[in-house]
Amino acid sequence: MLVLTSVLSGFFFSVEFVLLLLLLFFFFKKEKSPAISLLGLLFFLILMSPLSAKLVHWQERKFVSLQEVPEDFPVILVLGAGGVPEEGLSVYQRLDHAVLQRTLEGIRLWKLHPEKLLVFSSRGREGFVSQASMYAAVAMEQGVDPLQIQLIEKGVTTETEALDFIGEFPEVRKIVLVSSALHLSRASRIFERVGLEVIAAPADFQIKIHPGGNRLNWFPSLRSLVKWNALLHEGIGLLWVEIRVMLGLFPVSESLVSGKLHVEASQ
Numbered sequence: 001m002l003v004l005t006s007v008l009s010g011f012f013f014s015v016e017f018v019l020l021l022l023l024l025f026f027f028f029k030k031e032k033s034p035a036i037s038l039l040g041l042l043f044f045l046i047l048m049s050p051l052s053a054k055l056v057h058w059q060e061r062k063f064v065s066l067q068e069v070p071e072d073f074p075v076i077l078v079l080g081a082g083g084v085p086e087e088g089l090s091v092y093q094r095l096d097h098a099v100l101q102r103t104l105e106g107i108r109l110w111k112l113h114p115e116k117l118l119v120f121s122s123r124g125r126e127g128f129v130s131q132a133s134m135y136a137a138v139a140m141e142q143g144v145d146p147l148q149i150q151l152i153e154k155g156v157t158t159e160t161e162a163l164d165f166i167g168e169f170p171e172v173r174k175i176v177l178v179s180s181a182l183h184l185s186r187a188s189r190i191f192e193r194v195g196l197e198v199i200a201a202p203a204d205f206q207i208k209i210h211p212g213g214n215r216l217n218w219f220p221s222l223r224s225l226v227k228w229n230a231l232l233h234e235g236i237g238l239l240w241v242e243i244r245v246m247l248g249l250f251p252v253s254e255s256l257v258s259g260k261l262h263v264e265a266s267q
Contacts, residue, residue: 052227057207059231060181066201069113069176073199075169076113078106079161079179079187080122083134091137098180098204103135105203106178107142116176118144119169121152121161158187162194163251173197180204182230186238193241193250206230 045051069076081099092100103120110118118139122131130153140146152168155161165175174197179187181202188198206227244250 046228047221047224049221049224049227052224052231053207055231056182056227057209059185059234060202060205060207063181063184063200063202066109066176066199069109069116069199070174073116073174073176073197075117075119075172075174076106076109076176076178076201077119077121077165078102078135079158079177079183080120080131080135080155081180083124083131085124085129085134091134091141094134095138099131099135100138101204102178102180103138104142105201106135107139107144109176109178109201110139110144110148114145114148116148117150118148119150119152119165121155121165123153123156158183158190159251162191162196165191166194166196175199176201178203180206182206182234186234186241189238189241193245194252 079102081102082096083094083099085094095103106118106120110116120132120135120139122135124130124133130151132151132153136146136149136151139149150168152161152164154164165172173195175191177184177188177191177198178201181204184200184202188200191198241250
């Protein structure tokens, strides 16, 4: 009873409840067009969590938690996802949730294979420390050998991170790629397109299934919009990659091109 009371009170005193009232007002309004009614119903369904949660879970579970890394994959690369170097905050508190999860996953994998190189990527705002250095600070706090850490402090998008990695490590062709589970389909595709063999290491799972079953929340929620936004962002991003690959417009690193030319010349 207390749980039900808590859920109901949380819903009735929320922005979602106001949105629901507005939707009901337009839905039951006498003078309304069928198109408006259909849009209202569609928006109501979008705001309900189960569908977006199922889709996010399906996308994330394309990747399984990595437990072992082959010996011939020398680098664990952690992609950036935000952080703020605010004074007075601990090295953990400075990182956004997604990148903290990515960083901790990279650290976990490195501790299984401390001979491998742990690389952090992402630039920061001009004149301030890079985000990669903030991730490295967490790694060193967790006991990672500073000599086994390297930073790439230039990338601002997944594509530039891939090209920057190739530029910094032209001899490396196999990597363990750590990113959010929802982001890994697009990220893996991008890194493969620049000539790398990738083992995906997912982190930051948004949807988790309890062994006893999840309680589905059918109340409309703005959190559902956040999930839809993430799904659309990754879906459209991956589609844009594939379109440019088809048209021959996808960027290729100079080191990869020179490597291919060298191979062709030797043949």
